[in-house]
Amino acid sequence: MQASTNQLIYEAIAALATAALIYLAYSIGGFLGVGVLGVLIALIAFQADLHKAGSPHITAAAPTIEDRRDKAARHLEAASLAIPISAGKLLGLSLVVIGFGAFFLL
Secondary structure, three states, X not given: OXXXXXXXXXXXXXXXXXXXHHHHHHHHHHHHHHHHHHHHXXXXXXXXXXXXXXXXXXXXXXXXXXXXXXXXXXXXXXXXXXXXXXXXXXXXXXHHHHHHHHHHHO
């Protein structure tokens, strides 16, 4: 699947905003600030990963066609969020290792 122009623009804006947040965290708190920012990003990504499939709920004994459509829509949404959530977890954990590692070693 090829990315649309709008999606590429949003990804570029998100990357620039993340870089600005990292720079701001480093300028305010040094490597400790980068580590704390990494913890926040990782927590948000893990929370989104836990809730991407939706909360389980009790349904009727005989599911209707609309229930199947809703389930398919939730599954499609969860599948589309898999890569961005994984990237957020990787970014957060990388910032934690870099931030706290440099803070304790330097």
